[in-house]
Amino acid sequence: MIENRPWLKLFSHFILIAGVLIVALPVWVALVGSTQSASSFADSVPLWFGDQGVQNWSHVLFHAAGSTLQIPVWHLLLNSMIMALGITFGKIAISMISAYAIVFFRFPFRSLIFWVIFITLMLPVEVRIVPTYQVIANLNMLNSYSGLILPMIASATATFLFRQCFMSMPGELVEAARIDGAGPIRFFFDILLPMSRTNIAAMFVIMFIYGWNQYLWPLIITTDDTYYTLVMSIKNMLSVPDGDIEWNNVMVTTLLAMIPPVAVVVGMQKLFVKGLVDAEK
Amino acid sequence: MTDLVLKNIGKTYPNGYQAIPSIDLSIEEGEFIVLVGPSGCGKSTLLRMVAGLETITQGDLLIKGNRVNEKEPADRDIAMVFQNYALYPHMTVRANMAYGLKNRGVPKEERDTKVNSVATMLGLEELLDRKPNQLSGGQRQRVAMGRAMVRDPKVFLFDEPLSNLDAKLRVQMRVEIRQLQRKLATTTLYVTHDQVEAMTLADRLVVLNKGKAEQIGTPMELYNKPASTFVAAFIGSPAMNLLDAEMTEVGIKLNESLVLPLSHDYRGKMIWGIRPEHLVASDEQNGDFALQVQAVESLGAETLIHGVLVGSQQTDGSAVPLVVRLSGPHLPDIGSHLWFTAPREDWHLFDANTQQRL
Incomplete structure (x- = not known):
């Protein structure tokens, strides 16, 4: 059916453009704000570029995030990156191995173990945060990268997704590998890993963003600002006890915090969609 | 070895x-x-x-x-x-x-x-x-x-x-x-x-x-x-015709009027089998039995004729189906009667109870 109703077309385009504007406005304000001087936020929100751009960015990136946080943002970026990547790779590795055990090996209480893992889905970090803190404190892991990463590293969601992926693996393929003399470890690395490539990519995107956005846990266990992560620092920069918030610096930091997740999504979207939609088997 | x-x-x-x-x-x-x-x-x-x-x-x-x-x-x-x-x-x-x-x-x-x-x-x-x-x-x-x-x-x-x-x-x-x-x-x-x-x-x-x-x-x-x-x-296509029959002193009794003469020690219920390709077209004087044509499948080189055995009924009252395979094209009318002979050497006899060959 070919429709030719110009008013309808105009109206739908208007709706679409309005939607884009609404979504893009905060990003625009952040971008414009990052080029202003600290004082220009005093009475109104600036909507066009100022002349402090280069100065703001280089100061925040290389010298100090703000008056309350004397750490350059590149260091915070590095901390966030280490935490996010640690969580992502840890989650993928652990959940793949546990899903491998659950799907391909027959051992007593197999389904019970699966359900126990599955039930932990219902326990988010916030619920178990006090005991987790206790454990990490007893292990002397406060203010350390391992303390930031380890409690987040097990994932029931990822285990469940990998389990579904492995279960859709054709049985004949597993048998062919057995006849070809591939033991459990060979099978895992030669067959299973390359075949779940797209699923791993999808997991990577989801888990990287999850790790990157961690807020409460880093806030609780880091007191030494050399272990601060970027996302929690933004909150830190906003809670100035007295005086003005340095909005220009906050905007720079915010934009910097957005870049890695966006880069990951853009860079991996093809694989990501493929991993979620089809299983090329 | x-x-x-x-x-x-x-x-x-x-x-x-x-x-x-x-x-x-x-x-x-x-x-x-x-x-x-x-x-x-x-x-x-x-x-x-x-x-x-x-x-x-x-x-x-x-x-x-x-x-x-x-x-x-x-x-x-x-x-x-x-x-x-x-x-x-x-x-x-x-x-x-x-x-x-x-x-x-x-x-x-x-x-x-x-x-x-x-x-x-x-x-x-x-x-x-x-x-x-x-x-x-x-x-x-x-x-x-x-x-x-x-x-x-x-x-x-x-x-x-x-x-x-x-x-x-x-x-x-x-x-x-x-x-x-x-x-x-x-x-x-x-x-x-x-x-x-x-x-x-x-x-x-x-x-x-x-x-x-x-x-x-x-x-x-x-x-x-x-x-x-x-x-x-299972072996052979179309499958062998297997007909319920009874072995008597005079021979294999397919129904009241149709007896294929044979002397055999076995007595009682049996199954008589013949492959579709072993039935030979004949006429009313020499034929062993008649087939009422129900369907014809022409494959060019051969023709499969599906029909029922005239004058015979299975235990449930339905007619006894029979398939014949003839080489070359044939076009019999649906419902017409065709006569066939079944050469003795192509018969297969099975025990009705054990289903084993006699």
Whole structure:
């Protein structure tokens, strides 16, 4: 059916453009704000570029995030990156191995173990945060990268997704590998890993963003600002006890915090969609 | 020398279901054995037990004289071709074929030589660097066979390898498999539900029914002397006509008015069988019985006539169906009567109770 109703077309385009504007406005304000001087936020929100751009960015990136946080943002970026990547790779590795055990090996209480893992889905970090803190404190892991990463590293969601992926693996393929003399470890690395490539990519995107956005846990266990992560620092920069918030610096930091997740999504979207939609088997 | 011996082999699942009660079979070196039967008869289970993919719960399996019941599939010196080929989708054809050798620690140069020679034999040289999803069904089939051949195993196992191909390709691959097997002289166990495939490929056939071997023999033995009604109906297409009858002093009584004279010691209920191609067209004076035509299938070279036996009723009151196969084109009218004779030497007699050949 070919429709030719110009008013309808105009109206739908208007709706679409309005939607884009609404979504893009905060990003625009952040971008414009990052080029202003600290004082220009005093009475109104600036909507066009100022002349402090280069100065703001280089100061925040290389010298100090703000008056309350004397750490350059590149260091915070590095901390966030280490935490996010640690969580992502840890989650993928652990959940793949546990899903491998659950799907391909027959051992007593197999389904019970699966359900126990599955039930932990219902326990988010916030619920178990006090005991987790206790454990990490007893292990002397406060203010350390391992303390930031380890409690987040097990994932029931990822285990469940990998389990579904492995279960859709054709049985004949597993048998062919057995006849070809591939033991459990060979099978895992030669067959299973390359075949779940797209699923791993999808997991990577989801888990990287999850790790990157961690807020409460880093806030609780880091007191030494050399272990601060970027996302929690933004909150830190906003809670100035007295005086003005340095909005220009906050905007720079915010934009910097957005870049890695966006880069990951853009860079991996093809694989990501493929991993979620089809299983090329 | 016997290559593969199945001694009292049986399979009972943990839930108590007995898939295969007991099978004895010994296979000579280089022999092509086809396991054939309807779906659910246990033929694939038996093959998978030989492969080591299913545990053997009873009996002994010997390959070249060694008991291999507890050995891993990779240690049994067998190679298997699967129904869906089971090629590794992320590997090239070359890597697919070489994977088994690689796992056995064969050096790279030797692997390449073997893969190349098998690829040449199968005409796969051009495809070695492609991935399976860039191949057609027939090519995948060939790669799957190549993967089995590269390993140079003692026994080939085929699990319905042709069932995913179209009819034309199936005939072509069938011939090719047979030639390759002759050339390599490797003992082969082949599972199929297609009796044409079974008849054309096999040195010996094993007809399986509900996990039991109904009959083991050459295709011609099975065709000429089926041991039971099951084999009689399974081998040959269209299937043999099997008619309920009674053996009396005067002969085989098909119904009140129709008696085929024969002197035989057996008395009582029996089944009389004759293949559609063995009935001979005749006329009213000389014919043994008349057929009322119901449907005609003209295939050009031959004509299949489906009809019912005139003047005869089954126990439930319906007419007795009969199929006749005549060579050349025939066009009888639907409903007309045709007369046939059934030559004595082509009769098959079965006991009605045991279903075994008399």
